[in-house]
Amino acid sequence: MEDKKKIFGVKSIRTKLILIMIGMLGFTLAAIWFMNRIFLPAYYQHSKVSMLEKCYGSTNSIINNDSQYKSGESSTLSDESTLNLEILSENNTSNVYVFRLNNFFGKVYYQYDYPSENVITQYQKEDVIDKTKDYVIGIEDTQSFAVKDKKRQLMSLTDNYSVYKVMDERIGSYYIELFGKLDSGAFVYVSTNYQSMAENIGIFNSFLLYVGIGVIVFGVVIMVFIGNNFTKPIRQLTKIAQKMADFDFEIRYPVKSDDEIGALGSSINTLSENLEEKISELKTANNELKKDIEKKTQIDEMRKEFLSNVSHELKTPIALIQGYAEGLQDNINDDTESREFYCEVIIDEADKMNKMVKKLLTLNQIEFGNNQVSFEHFDIVQVLRSVINSALLLAEQKQAVITMDEHEPVYVWADEYMIEEVVTNYVSNAINHVDGEKKINVSLVKHDGVVRISVFNTGKCIPEDELDKIWIKFYKVDKARTREYGGSGIGLSIVKAIMESMNQKFGVINHDDGVEFWFELDTQN
Template sequence: MRMHMLLIFIVVGVVPLSIFSYVILSTYENKAVNNKRLELQGQGNILSNIIFPTGYLTTSEVNATDHSRIDDEVNRLAEIYNGRIIIVNNNLNIVKDTYGFDEGKYLISEEVIRCLNGSKPWFHDRKSNYIKLTYPITNNNTKEIVGAIVMNFSTREIQTVRLSLEQRAVMFALTLAILIIVFAIYFSRKLTKPLTSVVNSIDRLTEGYLEEEVSIKGFYEIEKISDSFNHMISRMQKLESSRQEFVSNVSHELKTPITSIKVLADSLLMQEDTPVELYREFLVDITDEIERENKIINDLLSLVKLDKTAGDMNISSININELLEQILKRLRPIAKNRNIEMIYESFRPVIADIDEVKLSLAISNLIENAIKYNIEDGWIRVSLNADHKYFFIKVSDSGIGIPEDAQDYIFERFYRVDKARSRESGGTGLGLAITKNVIQMHRGAIKVYSKEGEGTTFNVRIPLNYIV
């Protein structure tokens, strides 16, 4: 990660600077060359206006004074711009060459011919550092082109300035690159050091040291990672504690009925000529213990089965009203034994795509819990409603309630609020975990609202149409 951050800093810092420097230098060069061209074209226009009226292009017509004046002007201009000027008439005959090499000769070139046809060709040779520009000499009265001025001037001073700017840009880029690298090394080390601490803590966590926490000071995001990691450790500690407690409780719960059955059976075997009534009494006790054992095993098997078949949903269109009535009909006798009133409210007919067996198990768990943890002569209210997208089931009771600090954990596996009361009522801490698992398999949600001594309300929301 540190190397990646270093490369990113270099790319983000140096590459844009290099591109920017190149663009600036190229823009400068193009601008300078273009200004030079426009300046030379202006000088060419001045020469053209001087040359034609004097008859300079036809040596037989020009007087010596005019000829000398134009020669001086052409030589002065060539000297100022440190270049060469050649004047050609329309017969391609060289009338003037500031170098004095080709006067009287003919200049046959593409640029001159194009110029005599009305254009003003020019080009910049970057390799040789010169500009070549051809400017027409025009008869101002007839607009006829009677000759051409060929100007060759050096651009070495432009390249010298560009080279100087380029050297400064390179020095600046190298300095900035060094600063970026130093900053990147420092910053990447500062940023990755806390992450290294997190990695070390994860390794310690993998080795089983759940009691250690991470305390990292630095950037806000790093501190958030530290807080989240500590929160995860805390949850894992609670989960591990619950798991260990569950294993202990289940071992005890499974062992106790077996021990009771063995004691009862041994008692019968040790007695001779035992009365039938005593046999019946002992067998009833044995049956109760077997039923208790069976419930624990069934809860465990239900949870395991849900985990293994989470993707196997037998979805069909079910009348939810009838489903709830069937569940309540089955559980009313249990509630009646404690004189608990069960109220069912249905606000509208509801047809939804669900797995009937799984959802029946989830809702049954909620209502059974409302019965188990209710008060004598209490009440349970079950309501059903729906909108265009979801149906809602609410299970409220007048029971003992759930402590506020336990409400975040009641859906965790193996968690039991009141362990002694749960054992007395046959609870294993799996019912609500099974319920939440089923509801989530239906793409739904469940929330709990409770206050100790006043009762509990579970709100279930499930889509009418099952979404794969």
């Protein structure tokens, strides 16, 4: 609702444009009305005076160009001059009279050259005499065209003519007249109607009001249409900006023009792409930071756990070594057999501690990337047989049998030393936990560019809820049995670290009669 108020309210650009247009039209109409009221009468009057002055000049030129009339060869104007004067009179909506004054026995007579004597009517003659008699008297008395009369208002005065605005009391309206002397010696009288400007201005302003209302209504409709087209891309860009504020950078503005809106849309699109890229980089960096924090936390936890587990695992052998060493020192048993037994226990426990420390160092190097993986192309079958041969003696002591089918050489890509460590841990783990039929089987299965190596031993299954825990350092499913063969719970952790360092799969599967440990290696480059 608030967005709609912004779109359709005073804050809307479209509404502002409409109000500005209405204001400009209203101001223009008011200005026109004021100009008409104040300046139009004076301009109209000036135009009329200028028109009469042009009529004088044109009449003088027409008479001067009539060579026969000017030289006195003819007492009347030529047909061409008469036609030109008629055209001049009609085009300027004025009455033009050209005449000469003759004085017979002290009385002035009018001799009309235009209109000619046979054309001008008696009414026209009387009207011309009535309107020019003051000028004629003035000519005879003062040789000037000045007329002192309250009914006449002087508009223009030169040596050749004078222009007056005259009130015609008979019809109750004004007219403008020019009386002057031509170069040929003839006189010219030109008159034109001067309408009441107050009435004309009122009519014009009324018409202007109606036209203005129509223009404003039509302009509002046009501006609504233009405003919609103008503000539509702006509203679209606003929505895009809002989406960007909500971290949604999928939407893009369709640039269809090369104007400012198109340039703004292109900039918004570029900004959206850059923001999306930068935010993606920030998220990646933030994710890496979280991983680093989690890794640091894990390292701290691993350190604490490591110290706790090592302390626990070393406590028993150290106590045994210390006890038996003190027994030797105190000569508890003087016979040779007892001393040898004490020494064997000390050596055995020290050997276990040594092996555990070595395994911990190996695991530490692998987990922290200090032991770099060196990929080689080698025969995994040969590695398996070598490990099996080394474990045969220990298997015989457990009365277990290790079997492996005959295989052609199978070449894999991996770190040979590390893979040998994995196989050794799997086989040793199988020997230590074999039971029942006491069978151990090592097998290979190739599929989809990899080979799966499995070590199966008969015996008890691992509880399902502990299958994921056996890969944790120092974790022991059967602690009594592990203590029996001297296990530390580190071997499978080493397997996990090695396989993860080479990005290979590994795992454990429970069967009805035993447990299968497996891992996979690439056979293709």
